[in-house]
Amino acid sequence: MKLHAAAPTHLYTITGYGADFVQINAERHTNHLIVTPEALHPWSVRHFDALTPDDFSVLLSLGVDVVILGTGTRQRFAHPRLIQHLTQARIGVECMDLQAACRTYNILMSEERKVAAALLFE
Numbered sequence: 001m002k003l004h005a006a007a008p009t010h011l012y013t014i015t016g017y018g019a020d021f022v023q024i025n026a027e028r029h030t031n032h033l034i035v036t037p038e039a040l041h042p043w044s045v046r047h048f049d050a051l052t053p054d055d056f057s058v059l060l061s062l063g064v065d066v067v068i069l070g071t072g073t074r075q076r077f078a079h080p081r082l083i084q085h086l087t088q089a090r091i092g093v094e095c096m097d098l099q100a101a102c103r104t105y106n107i108l109m110s111e112e113r114k115v116a117a118a119l120l121f122e
Contacts, residue, residue: 011037012024012109013025013109017098017099019072021121022121030121032118032120034117036064036115043058043118045120047120048071048076063114065091066092066093066113066116067116068094068096068101068105068108068118070098070101073097075100098120
């Protein structure tokens with residue numbers, strides 16, 4: 001599915017997605033990544049079942065209020081121990097399938113919220 005911004009922007013907007021990729025500002029990405037309105041960060045995780053608390057620690061330094069975790073083609077929930085450091089830092093974590101995560105990130109980003117999308121692909 002393709003998504004289009006209403007106006008050109010210098011911020012990172014998700015412009016398309018599929019089961020194994022996302023397009024950010026029309027550039028295709030096939031590796032897991034973390035996107036904020038201001039930056040793209042590679043996310044060196046293997047897959048959802050191999051996530052550790054350390055995989056989420058990079059999110060602490062991004063200055064965000066909420067993290068949208070895109071878990072692939074189906075919604076899966078991160079165990080509370082995985083996101084404990086984020087919760088203690090008062091950073092909300094919402095788990096969604098990849099499509100919902102992309103749409104939600106774009107909405108929050110357009111509202112100028114401090115958001116990050118941590119995206120996992122199949």
